[in-house]
Amino acid sequence: MFHAEHPDGQVVRREHDLLGEKDIPVDAYYGIHTMRARENFSLSGLPSHPRLIEAIALVKKAAAEANMELGFLDKEIGAAISQAASEVMAGQFSDQFIVDALQGGAGTSTHMNVNEVLANRACELIGAQKGDYHRVHPLEHVNLGQSTNDVYPTGLRIAAIWLIRSLCDACAQLQEELQAKEREFAGVIKVGRTQLQDAVPVLLGQEFGAYAQAVARDRWRLYKAEERLRQVNLGGTAIGTGLNADIRYIHLVNEKTRRFAGVGIARAEDMVDATQNADVFVEVSGLLKALAVNLTKICNDFRLLASGPYAGLGEIRLPEKQAGSSIMPGKVNPVIPEAVNQAAFHVMASDMAITLAAQAGQLELNAFLPLLAHHLLGSIGILTNAAKSLAFSCIQGISACPERCQALLLGSGATATALAPHIGYDKATELARMAYHSGRTIEKIALEENILTAEELAAILRPQAMTRPGRGK
Missing domain, CATH: 1.20.200.10 (Fumarase/aspartase (Central domain))
Incomplete structure (x- = not known):
């Protein structure tokens, strides 16, 4: 790794992977794997969900703590990774997770984005420079015992x-x-x-x-x-x-x-x-x-x-x-x-x-x-x-x-069903059709035709009677 000035005036650090080398902004917490994914996947224009990033960082914290406890990871490095993960979980460095939500590789690119941010932040915490992966490596340390899968x-x-x-x-x-x-x-x-x-x-x-x-x-x-x-x-x-x-x-x-x-x-x-x-x-x-x-x-x-x-x-x-x-x-x-x-x-x-x-x-x-x-x-x-x-x-x-509900109810044939058990289905149908064609209410026609008394209608057409189980009385 070395620092240099890019042709556009930006100070960069050079990182390498199995495909070669690439310049990374010197202040970036992400690294070459993230940069390649950023270039490869310009699909949705949206980043991975922040709670997913938080949850992956939590898993990384748990892994660092477990590996330290078992003696698989140096305590200084493990503690730095754990602290870096806690910071990401708290919402820090959100601008460093730059990989598109839609990507090839079963999530490898988002996973590597997290690995690199944690590694570079851990480098800072132990007094090293970002990109100094000899001190804290995204795969050998942050990803110890893990896989994207x-x-x-x-x-x-x-x-x-x-x-x-x-x-x-x-x-x-x-x-x-x-x-x-x-x-x-x-x-x-x-x-x-x-x-x-x-x-x-x-x-x-x-x-x-x-x-x-x-x-x-x-x-x-x-x-x-x-x-x-x-x-x-x-x-x-x-x-x-x-x-x-x-x-x-x-x-x-x-x-x-x-x-x-x-x-x-x-x-x-x-x-x-x-x-x-x-x-x-x-x-x-x-x-x-x-x-x-x-x-x-x-x-x-x-x-x-x-x-x-x-x-x-x-x-x-x-x-x-x-x-x-x-x-x-x-x-x-x-x-x-x-x-x-x-x-x-x-x-x-x-x-x-x-x-x-x-x-x-x-x-x-x-x-x-x-x-x-x-x-x-x-x-x-x-x-x-x-x-x-x-x-x-x-x-x-x-x-x-x-008032509107009452007016629509009285002007409809909805009460005919309540009357049917008392006057018969055919008679209730006749009343409903007469009401529809004449514009009068079913109740008014029933009274005019002496089919039911006012008292009988009042009992049958009570709201409590018409909106609960039963035949109404």
Whole structure:
């Protein structure tokens, strides 16, 4: 290694690898492997997810501590690597992780980016210059007893668990806001609809209660998903057989990783299986897709229920967030549900990418984990933000329009079903058709035709009678 001035005036250091030499900015913490990856992969324009970098650095810290404890790594070097890893975990040097999220090599480039940043920071900590790999080497020291093929998927699983915990919290907040509206709207009766046609009466609170139940199921499924991600192949090295990793190291590095991560990870019973197969990520992605589906349904309903406000259903009002048109004065759009819809569509599309990446693995390794990681971690983050946005920027500010709900109910044929057990299906059908063609209400026609008395109608058409099991009285 030597320092020189580049033709453009930049001071550089020269590093070498199996392909030759390359100039690296003298102040950079990354090295030649990272630089080649930066040049090779200009695909998404996005870096690897920061929580993935944090999780990989955590694994590196655990490995350094385990190797020191077992006498495989000099204590000064190991302590410097461990401190460097802690700094990366705290968010330092984030501008040094420059490899594109989409890359060939099963994550090797991101892994090497972390190895080089830790090695060069460790060099500084022991008083050496960046690039002085005789003192701290990215592979011989930082990567001791490891491979991309066990470090990267372990980091991915840890990062996914961290993010899923935040998503579960967001789902809990969303559920609470929906349940608050369920209570608030418990007395608002309205038309229920099937196939977008008038059906039977329902309470607005019951509709919001159903939304809350759907989110509760998603929350439970995601909570249980953590169990699926806990089995890691750390210590399996290249293909899961553990070549070049001492058995004492394998046990110790998993123990330390579990403690540092605050996650109950465990070494997989079959590390070859855990190295070559990515089906667990497809399973977790499917749970994310299920949440995206439910969020889409809820947002679609909100947009319908709030449509108008004059020429639509107009049964609820969404909070007004911004002007809706550059040409139509006074227009306000349901922008939060629309945005959440788009987030959900993105997650559904990502599920397909994850599926394709997982099935494309061959023999002992899946080379497409970077694509899988990009979409899986991204989807969890997007859904977390979407759930929070829907809860606090939309649902919290929803108000009911009880007069509109009542008017639509009285003007519909929805009450005919409640009358059917008392006057017969055919007679109830006749009343519904007469109401439709005449513009009068079913109740008014029933009174005029002396089919039922006012007292009988009042008992049958009570909100409590029409929105609970039973025939009404």
